[in-house]
Amino acid sequence: MSQDRSDISDDNQFKGEVAKEKLIAAEGHISAVRLILVIINILVYLLFVTPENATPWLAYPMMTFSLVYSLYYVFYRPYLRYPSLLNSYFTTLTDGAFIVGWIVATGISESPFYLLWCLSIVAVSQRYSFSETMLISVIFAATDLTLINIDIDAPVPRAELAVRVLYIPITGLLGAYFSSEISGQIRDKLKTQESETKARKAEKQARGLLDDLNEQIAEKIKAEKELLKMQKTLEDKVRERTVDLEEVNKELKKEITAKEKIENEQQKTLEKLEEINKELESFAYVTSHDLKAPLRGISTLSDWLYNDYADKLGDDAKEKLGLIKKRTQRMNELIEGILEYSKAGKTKENPRKIDTLQLINEVLGLLNPPEHIAIKVNENLPFVFANQTQMLQIFENLISNSIKYMDKEKGKIEIGFNEENDGGYFYVKDNGVGIPIKNQEKIFDMFQTLASQKSTESTGIGLAVARKLVNGMGGKIWVESKPKEGSTFMFKLPKTILGHHKHIRNT
Amino acid sequence: MRSKKPILLIEDDLIDVMTVNRVFDELNIKNDIIHKQNGEEAIKYLQSNNHESPCIILLDLNMPVMNGIEFLEEAKNDDELKKIPVIVLTTSNDERDVAESYELGAAGYMIKTAEYRDFVSTIKEIESYWTLSELPD
Structure with missing residues (x-):
């Protein structure tokens, strides 16, 4: 063509x-x-x-x-x-x-x-x-x-x-x-030629444009192919990632199940512990009552023997009966001690804001220390957020000990609170008998007293109870003491209990 | 005690029984003491035909077979038995026992101590109270 x-x-x-x-x-x-x-x-x-x-x-x-x-x-x-x-x-x-x-x-x-x-x-x-x-x-x-x-x-x-x-x-x-007909025709022909040239030029231009267009279309198709390729790559990558994620998900699920299992077991252990605790409680309760009954019998009978056959018994027999009586009393106290210890920290009270200064004054009112002991209570005693009965018991035990073991004529007991960076500690300081170093750990154990176990009134559970209570609150109790000079019992409580203890007191 | 009727003592500890007898002698209380070992025997006795209805029941809580609380439950359901005043005499100072006893209609709750003399004064108080108080016939 x-x-x-x-x-x-x-x-x-x-x-x-x-x-x-x-x-x-x-x-x-x-x-x-x-x-x-x-x-x-x-x-x-x-x-x-x-x-x-x-x-x-x-x-x-x-x-x-x-x-x-x-x-x-x-x-x-x-x-x-x-x-x-x-x-x-x-x-x-x-x-x-x-x-x-x-x-x-x-x-x-x-x-x-x-x-x-x-x-x-x-x-x-x-x-x-x-x-x-x-x-x-x-x-x-x-x-x-x-x-x-x-x-x-x-x-x-x-x-x-x-x-x-x-x-x-x-x-x-x-x-x-x-x-010249020819001239006219020729002129016409020239005119046609000119228009033909023009037409050809236009055609060339059009062809040029068409080529450009084709080029652009080819480029576009290329770009589309590229795009499709990229899309496919993307889809592949997404699929890959999804598979990865699914695997991770599976792993996570496994971990969660394992964790739940552990939590369940923990829960079960906790429940078991609570059960055991309750059992121990009722065990202590029941045991103490069952132990008390025959004790009462022994005590009563020894009394009656003493009374009914007083004339027939010699002094020696009477003394021995008296010792039986005393032993039974002792045993009773020990049983009472066990009961008290097991009950300590078990009150169903809710913690509340307590003014420890007021509390200590209450305790002193209860204990009624003898006149030869001077009591000093520091004003800087803080407010705490704790169980009232327990706080009372701790102070009661510590202060009554100080009173009990006061051997000086001019006794001094100081009760207060020392502030420190991470909280602070309470102290009960006395100039009493003091505690030898080798005993300073032991005294917090059950039934530990300084004097002979058979003679004194104390059953030696006061400090054991105090330690149980303080530890139960998340705190720590310890003593510093010099024999013959005196002792300072100190205990600190966690920040959750001490809290913002700088409340202003209306004195 | 004003009434001449006997006192029913429901108690399983022999020494406690001896104690009650001794106290009554000391306080010169003339009423007879009928002693039953546990709640079940007491119920049997009280529901038998030939029994003498007691004016007061002294009840221990810790007994085998049928303990004090169970006895009180039984007595509550019996029209005759529930008329007789019951005084709980026990070693337990547990608040739950106290509350439950009163809920089940106990007239009094006394704690047995290890000290004999305390026991004597407790019984003395019971005696004087019930001497003044009216008892159903």
Whole structure:
């Protein structure tokens, strides 16, 4: 297909070349003839005939311009330089202007020039086709006749009029003779060629655009393919991650199940411990009661023996019975001690805000220390958030111990609180009997007293109970002591109990 | 005691029984003491045909077979038995026992101590109270 087209265009091009040559030749003729006519017109005008109706102000410039224009066309040949001039309307206009201009410049009705005017038409006829030339002559004639009618000053004689009328067809025919059908066709063809060139240019442009478009489409398709690839990669990655996540999830679930299992076991252990605790409680309770009953019997019977057979028993027997009695009492106290110890810390009380200063004063009221002991209670005793009964028991045990083991005539007991960075500790300080270092740990054990176990009233559970209570609250109890000089019992409690202990007291 | 009726003592400890007898002698209380070992025997006796209805029941809580609390439950359901005032005499100072005894209609609750003399004053108090108090027939 494209080959055909190029053939035709080549053909056209060749034809075009030939046509062009013909036109150029025609232009050459016309320019030459025109130059001659112009020179003749000028010579005639200047030398021989001065037309009556001439318009000198137009004629002279007209003549100059025509001469120059014609010379320019002959020697400069602009149609070679500007091929478009060959078939442009510009040339047509100049031809028309030339002829009309002469007519007007040289006066309308002057017959000598009339011939020249006709010749001018003939001269340019080569540029035009037959039909075009006829048309030009008709227009010329119509113009002439119109102008004649307008010119009333010099009526034209009939004979002249007739000749002029005759000239028109003759001119037309002559012109037509010289006109070149080919020139017209060639001009048309050139015009077509031009439009074809234009069309081809447009086609090329369009093709160019199409190529661009195709390129863009190809790029777009490429980009889409890339995108699809990336999408697929992404999907794969997502799938991978999902699988990973699922695995992690499984692991986590396993861990959670394991953890739950451990928690369950912990819970079970806790419940077991509570159960055991309750059992121990009731065990201690039951045991102490069951132990007390026969004890009561022994005590009662020994009393009755002593009373009923007093006269029959010797002093020795009476003393022995007395010892039996004392032992039973001791055992009773021990059992009471066990009971008390097991009960310690088991109250169902809720913790509340307690003024320890007030509490200690209560304890002192209960214990009623003897007069030879001076008691000092420090004002800086704080508020605590704890179980009231337990706090009472701790202070009661510590203070009653200090009273019990006071061997000095001028006894001193000081009770207070020392503040420290991480909280602080309570203290009960006495100048009593003191505790040897080797015993300072033991005294917190059950049934430990300083004196002989058989003689003293104390059962030795006071400190054991105090320690149980303090440890139960999460605290710590200890002693510093110098034998013969005195002892300081101290205990600290956790921050949750001490809290913000700087409350202002309304003293 | 105003009434001449016997006193029913429901107690399993032999020495405690001896103690009550001894105290009554000391305080010169003339009423007879009927002694039963446990709640079940007491119920049997009280529901038998030939029994003498006691004016007061002294009841221990810790007994085998049927303990004091169970006896009180039984007595509550019996129209005749629930008329007789019961004084709980026990070693237990547990609040729960006290509360339960009163809930089940005990007229009094006395704690047995290891000290004989205390026991004597306790019984003396019971005696003087019930001497003044009216008893159902």
